[in-house]
């Protein structure tokens with residue numbers, strides 16, 4: 001295993017309840033490009049953790065051969081607070097139980113006031129400008145106060161990630177195909193990345209309305225500065241979220257294949273030495289619109305379409321049976337598609353409550369409004 005495995009002790013909410021983050025590092029600190037990977041920010045999403053375990057093995061092997069040219073930081077389990085929250089044996093990893101906060105929202109605002117603080121110091125040299133902005137972001141991160149254990153955990157991760165050229169946040173769904181989420185500005189690069197990894201599709205992140213997910217926290221500053229100052233400030237941090245299938249997709253073989261995919265991309269960007277392999281044309285789907293459908297009633301959930309199936313408007317996606325309906329001939333409630341799309345995500349449980357999420361469709365056509373529906377993990 002890697003030579004550099006660091007353990008960061010986080011403050012506990014109460015005496016005797018400290019948590020630990022394990023951070024694996026490969027290559028020389030400060031070498032470029034720097035890539036940062038994490039999984040398990042939503043702690044009940046284990047699929048990405050398995051992939052990063054496999055990726056660490058590949059990186060350790062590459063390090064032994066002297067092939068690591070950049071710096072790679074891997075946090076396979078980014079949320080020790082969440083992973084230890086359980087109720088009746090089920091990990092409650094999406095929201096912090098103490099505060100109700102979603103672990104992937106409200107990351108530090110590194111954008112506000114940033115343009116004004118660098119405006120007068122930006123010059124013609126693009127690399128110097130990037131260094132200047134990174135120093136300014138670091139100054140802001142250094143000033144962050146750990147107001148509670150969750151914020152302390154965020155700050156610890158932020159300090160490892162903020163200056164990376166590439167940030168990858170691995171999540172998974174209930175029951176889903178694998179897909180990558182990218183902002184419009186990074187779409188071209190995301191296509192290359194998605195093809196290397198071998199995910200089923202690429203989807204836009206749409207309007208996030210200031211949710212400040214993990215990826216947005218780090219891409220947002222560069223996005224804002226690039227908009228304001230043009231080519232003088234490039235998009236020097238490319239941050240992406242991946243949904244690596246469903247919670248049942250914890251499989252070492254499949255994880256190994258995806259790890260190989262991430263490793264392939266690290267070679268492509270020069271972080272790992274070796275010829276960038278020829279890009280495979282593996283039929284990556286580029287989706288531009290989404291439809292998320294919730295249940296109109298509580299009951300037993302019967303899916304009529306499998307993952308990966310294409311449907312048209314009006315097609316029945318699922319039926320909800322009320323097992324207590326007095327009339328035994330009562331027709332089930334139905335959920336129908338209102339757009340042409342592919343079934344990319346479903347809930348795992350076949351019991352559903354009124355208003356619960358049931359199925360997500362993704363399609364090729366851009367929505368009429370011109371703005372994609374938000375796809376926040």
Ligand SMILES: [Zn+2]
Pocket residue numbers: 041042045104171172377
């Ligand atoms: Zn998630």
